Amino acid sequence: MIRYITILLLLLSFSCKSDKRYHDEQQPLAVPEQSLNYSEEIASLRAKKDKTFKNGETSPLLKAQKHAFTRLDYYGPDTTYVVQARLEVAADPEVAILPTTTNMEQAQLVYGVLHFTLRDQKFQLNVYRDPALVQEAGYEDYLFLPFTDLTNGNTTYGGGRYLDLEIPEGTSLTLDFNKAYNPYCAYNAKYSCPLVPRENHLEIAVEAGEKKFDVGE
Numbered sequence: 001m002i003r004y005i006t007i008l009l010l011l012l013s014f015s016c017k018s019d020k021r022y023h024d025e026q027q028p029l030a031v032p033e034q035s036l037n038y039s040e041e042i043a044s045l046r047a048k049k050d051k052t053f054k055n056g057e058t059s060p061l062l063k064a065q066k067h068a069f070t071r072l073d074y075y076g077p078d079t080t081y082v083v084q085a086r087l088e089v090a091a092d093p094e095v096a097i098l099p100t101t102t103n104m105e106q107a108q109l110v111y112g113v114l115h116f117t118l119r120d121q122k123f124q125l126n127v128y129r130d131p132a133l134v135q136e137a138g139y140e141d142y143l144f145l146p147f148t149d150l151t152n153g154n155t156t157y158g159g160g161r162y163l164d165l166e167i168p169e170g171t172s173l174t175l176d177f178n179k180a181y182n183p184y185c186a187y188n189a190k191y192s193c194p195l196v197p198r199e200n201h202l203e204i205a206v207e208a209g210e211k212k213f214d215v216g217e
Contacts, residue, residue, distance in 0.1 A: 039077045073213070073214065078178065085116035090111060096197065101192060111143055145162065146161075146195075148201045150205040156211055157183075158212075180209030
C-alpha cells in the first residue's frame with residue numbers, strides 16, 4: 001500500500017497539468033438505451049456527440065469550425081468489431097510516461113494487458129489508468145485505451161484513436177471499436193493529447209468507429 005501511494009505521488013508530480021481534456025468527457029459514462037437495437041444505440045450516441053460538438057460549451061471546435069460543422073464521419077456500425085477481451089491485470093503496475101502532441105509528458109499507470117481476437121487474429125494492447133481522473137467522481141474505474149491501426153492517415157486520424165473503458169468485475173471486458181474516437185487534438189491543436197505507445201499498434205485495419213475529421217463536412 002505504501003509503495004502504491006509513493007507511485008501515485010510520483011505520477012502526479014510528472015503529469016502535465018491542463019484544464020483541457022484530450023477526450024470526450026461524456027463518453028466513458030454513456031449508458032446504452034435498452035429499448036434500442038445495436039445500430040440504433042450507436043446512431044443515438046453519435047447524434048448526441050454531434051450535438052455537443054456543434055453547440056456544447058465543452059466542444060473542442062473553434063468558432064469557425066462550429067459554424068461549418070454538421071456531423072462527424074464514422075464507419076457504419078459493425079458487430080465484427082465488438083469483441084471480448086481477457087484482462088490481465090498488472091500485479092505491479094508500471095509508470096508509463098507518454099509524450100503528448102504538445103511536446104509535454106503525461107504519466108499513466110499500465111493497469112494491465114488486454115488479450116483478444118479480431119478477424120481471426122490474436123492481439124494484445126496495454127490499457128492505462130489515469131491517476132488524475134481516478135480522483136474525479138464518476139471516473140474511479142475509468143480505463144484509457146489508445147491504439148493505432150492500418151487505417152491511420154488514410155480513413156482515420158493519423159495519430160490513432162482512443163477507447164474509454166471501465167474496470168470490470170472479473171477478467172472479461174468488451175471492446176467495442178465502433179465507439180473508437182479521435183482525441184481532441186484532431187480538431188484543435190491547443191489540446192495536449194497522449195501519443196499512442198508503439199506497443200499499442202494493431203497490424204490490422206480497424207474499419208469501425210470515428211473517421212478523420214474534415215471541417216468542411
